[in-house]
Amino acid sequence: MSKPFQPNPIVAPTIEPGTEYFWEQAKAGQLTVKSCQSCGKVHWYPRTLCPFCFGETEFKPASGKGKIYSYSVMSRGNPNPYCIAYVTLEEGVTMMTQIVDCDLDDVHIGQAVEVVFKPTEGEDTPPVPMFKPV
Amino acid sequence: MDLKDKAYIVGAYEHPTRKAPDKSVAQLHAESAKGALEDAGLSHSDIDGYFCAGDAPGLGMLSMVDYMGLRNLRHVDSTETGGSSYLIHVSHAAQAIAMGRCDIALITLAGRPRSAGSSGTQPRNWGSDVPDTPFESPFGSVTVNSYAMVAQRHMYEYGTTAEQLAWIKVAASHHAQHNPHAMLKDVVTVEDVLNSPMVSSPLKRLDCCVVTDGGGALILARPEIARQLKRPLVGLRGAGEAIKGQLGGEVDLTWSAARLSGPRAFEQAGVTPADIKYASIYDSFTITVLMQLEDLGFCKKGEGGKFVADGNLISGVGKLPFNTDGGGLCNNHPANRGGITKVIEAVRQLRGEAHPAVQVPNCDLALAHGTGGFLGSRHGSATLILERA
Numbered sequence: 001m002s003k004p005f006q007p008n009p010i011v012a013p014t015i016e017p018g019t020e021y022f023w024e025q026a027k028a029g030q031l032t033v034k035s036c037q038s039c040g041k042v043h044w045y046p047r048t049l050c051p052f053c054f055g056e057t058e059f060k061p062a063s064g065k066g067k068i069y070s071y072s073v074m075s076r077g078n079p080n081p082y083c084i085a086y087v088t089l090e091e092g093v094t095m096m097t098q099i100v101d102c103d104l105d106d107v108h109i110g111q112a113v114e115v116v117f118k119p120t121e122g123e124d125t126p127p128v129p130m131f132k133p134v
Numbered sequence: 135m136d137l138k139d140k141a142y143i144v145g146a147y148e149h150p151t152r153k154a155p156d157k158s159v160a161q162l163h164a165e166s167a168k169g170a171l172e173d174a175g176l177s178h179s180d181i182d183g184y185f186c187a188g189d190a191p192g193l194g195m196l197s198m199v200d201y202m203g204l205r206n207l208r209h210v211d212s213t214e215t216g217g218s219s220y221l222i223h224v225s226h227a228a229q230a231i232a233m234g235r236c237d238i239a240l241i242t243l244a245g246r247p248r249s250a251g252s253s254g255t256q257p258r259n260w261g262s263d264v265p266d267t268p269f270e271s272p273f274g275s276v277t278v279n280s281y282a283m284v285a286q287r288h289m290y291e292y293g294t295t296a297e298q299l300a301w302i303k304v305a306a307s308h309h310a311q312h313n314p315h316a317m318l319k320d321v322v323t324v325e326d327v328l329n330s331p332m333v334s335s336p337l338k339r340l341d342c343c344v345v346t347d348g349g350g351a352l353i354l355a356r357p358e359i360a361r362q363l364k365r366p367l368v369g370l371r372g373a374g375e376a377i378k379g380q381l382g383g384e385v386d387l388t389w390s391a392a393r394l395s396g397p398r399a400f401e402q403a404g405v406t407p408a409d410i411k412y413a414s415i416y417d418s419f420t421i422t423v424l425m426q427l428e429d430l431g432f433c434k435k436g437e438g439g440k441f442v443a444d445g446n447l448i449s450g451v452g453k454l455p456f457n458t459d460g461g462g463l464c465n466n467h468p469a470n471r472g473g474i475t476k477v478i479e480a481v482r483q484l485r486g487e488a489h490p491a492v493q494v495p496n497c498d499l500a501l502a503h504g505t506g507g508f509l510g511s512r513h514g515s516a517t518l519i520l521e522r523a
Contacts (some may be wrong), residue, residue, distance in 0.1 A: 013268035037173070043384055044383030045269035051382035070290070070510075072282035073335045074274060084279045086385055086510075091381030096511070100271045110289045120272060128272040 003073065003104035006015040006080040010118060012125035018048040021059050023126035031129050033060045033091050044093035063090045064115035067132065073104050084106050087130045087131050136503035138401065140232035140362040141239075141522060143172025143224070143368040145353030146458075146481040150318045152466060154347040155249040159191050162199045162244035162349040162468075167202060170195040170351035175364045176238060183209040183236030185227055187219035189245045189469035198242070209236040215377065216506025217471035218219060219243075220352070222516045224477055225373035227354045237356045244349030245469025252470065253345045254278045254418075255333065262371075266380075270511065277470075278342060278419070280510035282334040285421035287387040287491040289336060291436065294424070296336055298439030303463050304338050307449035310460025312468040317344045332441025341462075342418040348468035350478055366485040367523035371499075379512035391515030392437025392503060393428035400431070403519035405499065407431045410519075412483045412494045415452055416478035416500040419459040419509075422446075426503055427454075430517065449492040458492035459484065473504045477518065484522040498522045 005022060007103035015023050025032045034046040038055025050057050073084035083099040085107070099107050111134040147169030149162060155379030163186070171177060180308045182205050195212045208231045213222050229237035247253065266413055288294045304324055310316040322340060330339040341461075376394035392506055400406060407430060415423045424438040432454060433441040446452035459465045459479040462472040480502040482488045488497075500520045507513040 008274070010272050013272050014262045016263070016265065016268060019268065039407055042383070044380070045266060045304055047265070069385065070283040070287040072279040072337075073332075074255075074276075074279055075332045075334070080275060082274050084273050084275060084283065086283060086387075088385075094380075094385035095383065096275060098268050109286065128274070 003081050005100050005102055005104055007118070008078050008080050008082055010120045010128060012120035013125070013128060019046055021047050023077040026117055026126045026129065029117055031064045032056065032059045033089065033093060036062055038068060042091045042093050043097045065090050066113055068107065068109055068111045068113060070084050071099060071107050073107070080088045085131070087113055096131045097109065099132070100130045137228050137232065137373065139369060139523070141228040141354045141356060141370065143352055143481055144355045144363050144365055144407055145170040145176065146478045147173050147351050147469070147517050148462060148466065148475060148478045149349040150315045151348050152346040153248050154246050154349070157246070157437040159246060160198065161242055162246065162264050162378070163190065163198055163242045163345070164202050164350035165229065166244055166349035167240055167242050167406065168351045170240070171475045171496050173365065174353045174355070175352060179206060180238045181240045182206045182518055183227060183230055183239035185211045185223035185239060185483060186240040187212060187243065188192065188214040188251065188469065189213045189243055209239070215516070217418065217473040218504030218514040218516040220473035221502060222375050224352065224354065224518055225369065225375065225516065228370045230409045231354060231356045235427040237359060239354045241352040241474065242349065243471070243474040244468055246347035247470045248345050248347045266511070275511070277362055278337060279334040280508040281421055282337045282421045283510045284387045284425060285336050288421065288424065291388055292439065294439035297324055298443050299341055299424065300324040301329050301421045301443045301445070302417070302447065305445060306457055306463040308448045309492050310457045310464035313460045313464070313465055316460040316465040317346050318460070319369065337419055337421065343463050343467040345470065346466050346468055348466050350474040352469070352474060352477055366437040368481050368484045370518060371405070371521050372399040372401070372519035373484040374398025374402070374517045376515045377512070378515070387510060388435070390425045390505060390509060392426045392431050392505065392517065395515040395517040396430040399517035399519050409499055410481065410501045411497045412458070412500040413456045414480045414500070415456050416472060416476060416505040417457055417463045418467070418472070418505070420463070422505055422509060423456070425475060426505060430501070430503060431512050440518060449494060455494050471506060473506065476502045476504055480520050484520055496509035
């Protein structure tokens with residue numbers, strides 16, 4: 001059995017106030033995370049106020065490397081099968097994403113992965129951070 | 135606040151329909167309310183408290199109150215935590231009655247996702263300003279794969295198997311065969327579950343609940359009124375509620391908010407899981423049941439697989455009879471959320487009115503638990519400890 005990755009159309013994300021920089025950096029191929037200027041903790045997904053202490057936050061670049069925490073392959077995709085996942089970044093936070101550019105039947109927990117930005121539908125829309133095996 | 139003997143569930147009604155293309159959602163709410171009032175022996179004008187959640191069409195509860203013509207309301211509450219809402223409503227209704235804010239409270243749920251063709255494999259549209267949506271919906275986040283990632287992690291951490299999860303569906307099907315209204319009445323085997331098509335790994339089609347149209351309603355009343363009514367009284371001994379999300383990126387799929395709501399309910403009731411004779415456990419998916427059983431303390435964390443195997447949840451066979459109506463897995467999951475059906479079957483058991491084939495002997499203490507939303511991202515949790523008064 002194998003399920004080679006085949007892309008699906010991706011609906012472009014809504015760019016909410018406070019997340020413009022994240023999506024600008026995504027266009028430049030850089031994954032960013034937010035950290036707190038008060039408690040120093042990194043969080044996911046990006047907020048303007050820290051979800052641990054309500055301190056002010058700032059964006060910083062992430063390495064783009066991580067490990068799969070959990071995943072699930074949707075057999076009947078849209079239209080192709082796809083693998084949703086939680087990836088724990090080297091920075092310590094765990095983010096929802098998709099695992100791409102591999103045989104989806106070989107995906108496993110603990111697997112080392114790195115970010116790859118995938119284009120979304122529409123003109124001048126930002127790409128979204130997905131992950132492929134290292 | 136001590137809830138004992140402050141309010142009683144006096145009316146319970148589960149709409150018999152499982153497919154209602156010719157009825158409106160508002161109509162299903164009203165028919166469910168009427169059924170619960172008739173069960174209680176009360177009338178339309180007696181209702182002075184009303185509770186509903188996100189399945190009610192319109193702006194909050196305004197449309198439903200107007201549609202049903204509820205003119206005497208003194209207290210309203212539209213707490214929305216997905217499928218756990220209605221269990222929170224029971225707790226809040228008892229508190230409101232104890233505080234003197236109302237005397238007779240109505241709770242309704244209804245929906246028709248089956249006729250509308252909506253299910254847990256499709257994205258939900260919550261609007262554009264939901265903060266998590268841009269960071270989740272591009273990745274194909276839907277209901278079933280949220281729960282599936284919890285199951286995948288549970289298997290990795292604790293060695294839980296697909297066979298063990300399948301036993302949960304098998305037990306529900308053993309109960310559903312006695313329910314003439316159940317959508318799925320056939321008894322299934324572990325092999326049937328394992329051989330059903332994969333939906334979202336590791337969850338297969340028979341690991342998922344049914345998609346049904348329908349509804350349900352409950353009536354709570356203050357003790358002075360409740361004692362004058364014809365139905366056996368069911369009291370609330372303890373209640374707990376909790377919300378769990380992604381914890382700012384410190385995602386941990388090995389526990390659910392039941393770990394918080396459960397102990398709150400047991401402590402207030404002054405009982406332990408070992409005292410529970412019957413349990414209604416939210417069963418959107420088989421993994422939902424496994425996680426709740428562990429987090430509520432019916433078994434140790436990681437031992438849920440062993441606990442549910444070999445028919446341990448089947449009434450008359452195992453130690454913990456669960457979801458004797460067939461549950462969401464086989465009977466009914468109206469509005470793509472159960473919750474109220476969990477309380478209704480617990481009321482039937484405590485009244486001694488469950489089907490004789492599944493009635494738990496001398497059932498005087500029961501638990502009902504709801505998990506609403508998405509177990510793998512953010513969910514609500516509500517636990518009720520109910521007793522025969």
